[in-house]
Amino acid sequence: MKLSTRGDYAVRALLELSTAEADNAIPLGELAERTRIPAKYLEQILMRLRTARVVRGKRGARGGYMLARDPHRVTVGEVIRAMEGPLAPSLCASQTAHTACPAYRCPSEDACVMRGLWAEVRDAIAGIVDHTTFGDLAARTREQQAAAREMYYI
Amino acid sequence: MKLSTRGDYAVRALLELSTAEADNAIPLGELAERTRIPAKYLEQILMRLRTARVVRGKRGARGGYMLARDPHRVTVGEVIRAMEGPLAPSLCASQTAHTACPAYRCPSEDACVMRGLWAEVRDAIAGIVDHTTFGDLAARTREQQAAAREMYYI
DNA sequence: ATAAAACCTACTAACTGGATAGGGATTATC
DNA sequence: GATAATCCCTATCCAGTTAGTAGGTTTTAT
Numbered sequence A, B: 001m002k003l004s005t006r007g008d009y010a011v012r013a014l015l016e017l018s019t020a021e022a023d024n025a026i027p028l029g030e031l032a033e034r035t036r037i038p039a040k041y042l043e044q045i046l047m048r049l050r051t052a053r054v055v056r057g058k059r060g061a062r063g064g065y066m067l068a069r070d071p072h073r074v075t076v077g078e079v080i081r082a083m084e085g086p087l088a089p090s091l092c093a094s095q096t097a098h099t100a101c102p103a104y105r106c107p108s109e110d111a112c113v114m115r116g117l118w119a120e121v122r123d124a125i126a127g128i129v130d131h132t133t134f135g136d137l138a139a140r141t142r143e144q145q146a147a148a149r150e151m152y153y154i
Numbered sequence C: 001a002t003a004a005a006a007c008c009t010a011c012t013a014a015c016t017g018g019a020t021a022g023g024g025a026t027t028a029t030c
Numbered sequence D: 001g002a003t004a005a006t007c008c009c010t011a012t013c014c015a016g017t018t019a020g021t022a023g024g025t026t027t028t029a030t
Helices: A005-019 A028-035 A039-051 A076-084 A113-129 A134-153 B005-019 B028-035 B039-051 B076-084 B113-129 B134-153
Strands: A055-058 A064-067 B055-058 B064-067
Touching: A005 A028, A005 A039, A005 A064, A005 A076, A005 A134, A005 B113, A028 A039, A028 A064, A039 A055, A039 A076, A076 A113, A113 B005, A113 B113, A113 B134, A134 B113, B005 B028, B005 B039, B005 B064, B005 B076, B005 B134, B028 B039, B028 B064, B039 B055, B039 B076, B076 B113
Parallel strands: none
Antiparallel strands: A055 A064, B055 B064
16 A cells, blocks of 8 residues: 555655745755755656646746645645545545446445445545645644754753 | 555455355365456465465365465455555555655654654554454355345345 | 376566656746 | 746656466375
């Protein structure tokens, strides 16, 4: 159930964008440097995120990338789905990309025991990632940093 | 977060073995036929499951495969891990195969916001699959079949 | 002895992940 | 209006994994 680097990179880059000031575009090069993600690879990821309407690009000099919305309105789940596809372990249990069950002995959608289990798992994952926004993550990051500073002063 | 066919096949084959009578070995060919999984591929999967001590093979004529334990003592989580690796979205949040966080800006294990989130997801998944056994699944299957028969008689 | 079966190793084709490369289009600034 | 910075887009490449096939060796019930 591991995330590919694509998903991991996307989340990390967005967290970086979320902690930046609103309406302040960060150029690819700087974002890549800050996150230590290969620039040209990050560019492709940002293209996907743009297609998903999660980020916006501003062209030309002084351009860069910024969140397309308020960080509190961008969920982690939406980003993971954009990068990795549906959350469900099996497409027969997916709400966003449902397909028929591949099992030979699947009695019917409603009666399929495996599908029931995969749907439980999907709901459990979605319950977390769809209710966590980049606004939340940015806030937690700030809290952590404040806590670290306090430690330092003692 | 999708399962590969390997994981899906493994679970389906084990469910088939779980509904069989105890101590009654099912030969590869029959298991493949019942589940409609390519026989030689299923064989490799069963080899892995044997290494994981989930199934046992009985050689020679009248041989076949059977569960190595009572179905109620084989969890879905254990099988998924054997086929797909750790459940956690990132290895930094894995309990079974922990490694350092790959993020450049990771402040520390305990303070890492991303790791916290991935750990939540891992716990949510594990909470389901580690508490669901093939005994449970077999029972649910029998219930469904009984319900289907009842429908038929009405 | 024979046939049925697990066991094991090697191979292959296709796909995916993780990049790298390079050119075209747009825009702020001088 | 030239220029430099920047996004935008497509192509290519390599390595590893997935999904499957093939064919042999060993064990065992009959």
